[in-house]
Amino acid sequence: MRGKWMYFHGTSKINDKGHLEIGGCDTTDLAREYGTPLYVVDEALVRQRAREYVEAFRASGLKFQVAYASKAFSVLAMCVIAEQEGLSLDVVSDGELYTALQAGFPAGRIHFHGNNKTPEEINMALDAEIGCFVVDNFTELRLLNALAGDKGKKVNILLRITPGVEAHTHDYISTGQEDSKFGFDLQGGAAFQAVEEATGLKHLHLLGVHSHIGSQIFEVEGFRMAADKVCGFALDVRAKLNYTFQVINLGGGFGIRYTNDDTPLQVAEYIKAITDSVRTNFTKADYPLPEIWVEPGRSIVGDAGTTLYTVGTSKDIPGVRKYVSVDGGMTDNPRPALYQSQYEAVLANRAGEPAAETVSIAGKCCESGDMLIWDLELPQAKSGDLLAVFCTGAYNYAMASNYNRIRRPAVVFVRDGAADVAVKRETLSDIIAGDVIPERLRKSALTNG
Template identity: 65%
Template structure:
């Protein structure tokens, strides 16, 4: 397993993260356990800002909170001076409860409800990324009711496809997200937004996909959206249009087959594309916004499990089961995502077998890793699965009434709980038994 950030094998032969022995973490906090390398997250955020500083362009780095959103995470994002993307009332509420500056919050989503829009308007967020005509009309009407003007960016589908999993390609024409250019919807949306009371068009947005390992897709999208930007300014009088949001999707290394670029390489290419396109159009350089999520938290997260039962099928495979699975990491089942693992308590031992790591949910598809090279695994071993910081906690569920894990941040030898482990009482805390059913139970007892 590749060791990211502060991860290392210590003198005891154990995996250590943030200066804390993972065997100590499991003894204190139990398993499954999400462990985040706080230093690595902060360093990545700073790398994005530093790379942009070198370009001379105006910019904003907005953390895509859908990747991992908790009160503590929002505090770190605020401390590092980033903006924050939210896609639901729940994420917005989390940000506000963490005292995140509301003017640095952007609200995304393809079906914002009236309640969510009102929540965001009342909070005075920085901008709405408007996804469709229904939202444009609804937002305008609600803003007028409140006597405010909401800054908006229009999300466009520029028709750019990247080589990624089909479920997470979002920039092509056939997508549930955004106004597509090919049908003329994007052009119509720009003109309509300039006539809609209660909103002010300040920017255009595109997002071409996720886990992107090259830069040509970004440059192509910038050229397409840039030309529409020029048309809006020169022909339709979009005098406040000054922001170009190129989305996120920057790839990370999950396994040795992944070859992401360095942060600086992505930013330099995007900056070059923006300068070249806008210079050729005779326009001032816009403020450029990017939305990294996975690339900030993905490599920083590690999930620790305790090994339980094993099942060896001669000539077929050996299954090794852990005390978690699709309830804390549904990505292998959803996307066929691939991960690496190691035995955190026996990190110096050489692999002697290839095993398949199974989860404990009552589903045949609950498999975390199909072919993991490990020392001979024993019950009680601690399995560490790397690069689980993005979309694992966010997508965790209580399937089979399995309680969700705790989350800890580690740095400089200190571990802090940022999400408590759910208890069985937590699982039933929102359940309600109607009186008629309770009476029946009592009469039988």
């Protein structure tokens, strides 16, 4: 089977029954107990990935914060694990902030991102006394200062800048004017103007700057380019404003392996390149070494997630393709429909069997575009088989929807043979829990009746 052995990450393996096992739990037992679709999270692998970042930074000798980007997968249990592993936490909405606070995550280690934070969200974060706001634009800069002033507070901020470096996998582009909805443009002068204004606002304390150069990055050159740009900007600010940055945040975007075509580096390689580049740039300029922050999300939870589906119907079009349908799809994993994302999978209940045919995995939504995997080699799939799709820990549950009024799956964390529900499966009652029939419609129905 193409790539079969490549995708047994973490604690995953084929057990003596020929079934896929994760965290010491037989996936057929998980499907029987919790139903499908089912998100399965390998807790040991999540913790391993988090520790790889922390240990790599400790080896550098620099001050640091590793902030888990909770937009990748935000649930109470994940926030607890992030806290236990010594991570900080990025949030981008009141919902993510509320989740973190309800999980007991220390507010002082929460960073609030986003290009359009509402006054209500800002006030909620101010009341919680979070550690830092990552300010995205002038409107927010002034609003945050005013709202903090209303509460008699002075809050830490980073300014998000667009450094003119874009990195996606192997492609690096340095542009003069980056076209992005996020951040203050460096080349056009907005970033310098933002620093100048921020340092004059009495309810804000400017720690430094933030930059983010892309997603699914498999090389280090983009981070080096960004460090060069940020260092040059820091020197310009010091020379003209006599202001020294304490923090440099180089964002996230560290890639993971979804298929054989993906070639990510080890976490330690990314971090060494970043810290070496920062150390070289700032030391050479006789600039005090700043604290380095990064924001991994996908690379902590992505390959720790597996989604289990039950195979239903099949459709064979001779000379064209064979479709195999499962009981989930774009409602629990919209990424293939949105980004043409690619995944690999096995039949979890027949994981030791050789491939016998090439099929395409279709979801159950009433959309032609609801396809999970094209051209997957599997044993001959039968109704009732269990399909395991790998590397679904990031941006799957987080982006799930109730399209077609399909219920969202449960999430279970597995470790050392134990499985624990982290998110309950939605019920049919949950689907209509927020629905209200307006009274005028009830009266109309009675009148018409």
